[in-house]
Amino acid sequence: MSSWLVKSESSVYSIDRLKRDGITAWDGVRNYQARNNLKAMKRGDQVLFYHSSNEPLGIVGLATVVREAYPDELQFDRKSDYYDPKATQDKPTWFSPDLKFAGKFSAPLELARLRADRRLAGMALLQKGSRLSVQPVSDKHLNYILEMAGPLEK
DNA sequence: GCCAACGTTGGC
């Protein structure tokens, strides 16, 4: 089993929104490396939820994969910002898994704190200039982060 | 296939 981290601007899609929705399609990702990571997600994988661009920057909760990646409908929707004229129903380019809310951290694990923690050295999130919005996370890092987060709010 | 120009991400 693998673990992952997804980034989202809280003003676009927040952990509270996921909590309300329960399950959501993780669609609209338009970067090949991120897409490949989405396609590699398996049912039951754990996914850290990170808020980018809005304070506080940090990991704010946890989700699980409940449906493995299937074609992202938005690529076929001419009215969508995520429309891709090169994609066809036969040969979709973009895929999205369904993620389910698993819990919110009682307080965000802020980026500055994560950066300062030597036990998280090497984490993709902390790599200089990393913009990848869907990243793999090692078991060691996942377990440590969940330990730091403490009990999850459901 | 190279690479300059351009657009986007996202921390600061």
Add this chain to the structure above:
DNA sequence: GCCAACGTTGGC
């Protein structure tokens, strides 16, 4: 709001 880092596009 700035700008570094990085991905994508398109001319050649």
